[in-house]
């Protein structure tokens with residue numbers, strides 16, 4: 087049977103950029119506010135936006151009738167192609183694809199639903215009015231975009247990050263931004279760019295970086311910034327799992343790297359920055375003892391894991407990458423920790439962190455304990 091006989095195809099051109107439409111279709115805060123035919127709304131929504139993840143919700147009709155929906159993502163290629171299997175939890179109804187193509191006037195959206203047979207497709211068309219419903223669905227998207235032209239911090243407001251490329255906590259947030267290709271403006275706090283310092287201090291008088299600015303909102307603390315990005319500017323890479331218990335494991339490992347790796351490493355750096363040899367030696371010895379304990383624990387904890395909290399790259403790995411990078415420069419991870427060394431090497435090979443490391447390379451002379459000739 088030809089594909090077209092068991093396929094339903096709908097198209098509509100919208101006068102909006104592709105990135106905006108992608109966001110409206112994939113960010114839970116948006117998509118669940120317009121999805122579905124006229125008079126329908128989504129309730130009890132859970133959206134795990136990653137390949138293999140599920141989006142479940144009850145579609146509630148104008149008469150209050152509830153229709154369980156369950157879609158499982160098969161392909162996510164921002165901002166142009168989304169493929170998912172759609173069903174009701176009991177069975178799969180069709181495979182859907184959404185393709186976004188740039189046109190002179192905006193974006194052409196092509197929705198395809200591929201059914202097992204022509205009879206299955208015809209049943210949905212005749213019994214449920216799928217073609218009319220699909221047209222209403224695209225018209226609702228159009229209306230939603232017109233009403234929310236900027237899509238709250240979408241195209242209108244631009245994220246800005248204050249920090250320094252060589253700073254470990256700045257890198258932690260940069261990794262999160264790079265993982266999801268989140269657009270932002272970097273405001274470097276350095277001697278060559280003095281224009282940013284006053285504004286950063288005004289926004290965060292505790293004088294710590296990084297600091298994220300989203301419109302009127304200032305966010306300090308690297309972990310909080312990454313949590314915020316996950317909620318308000320999510321992308322294909324989920325840095326905190328949807329499952330609350332799994333998220334707790336991620337947060338614990340994030341705390342571990344900040345408190346037991348980054349903190350002693352910064353202590354040794356602080357000692358060296360005093361310029362006093364005795365203080366430098368004392369701080370280094372203290373840090374070495376703390377780091378040795380952390381390395382030994384990590385060696386056992388990371389055995390058999392791809393990433394810090396399991397199979398998926400997460401917030402914990404954003405924290406791990408710069409902390410282990412600089413900790414190893416401070417107190418080398420010895421050959422008796424092969425699992426930890428391999429994990430550090432995996433982090434260095436991750437494109438988001440590799441990019442942060444490259445961008446910071448020119449500042450290595452600033453490392454007060456002396457940067458080694460590697461990495």
Ligand SMILES: N[C@@H](CCC(=O)N[C@@H](CS)C(=O)NCC(=O)O)C(=O)O
Pocket residue numbers: 253254255256293294295296306307308309
């Ligand atoms: N807990 C903070 C730590 C931030 C932090 O220590 N940043 C360092 C740069 S890596 C800093 O601001 N140092 C300047 C100072 O302490 O004066 C976070 O997670 O963002």
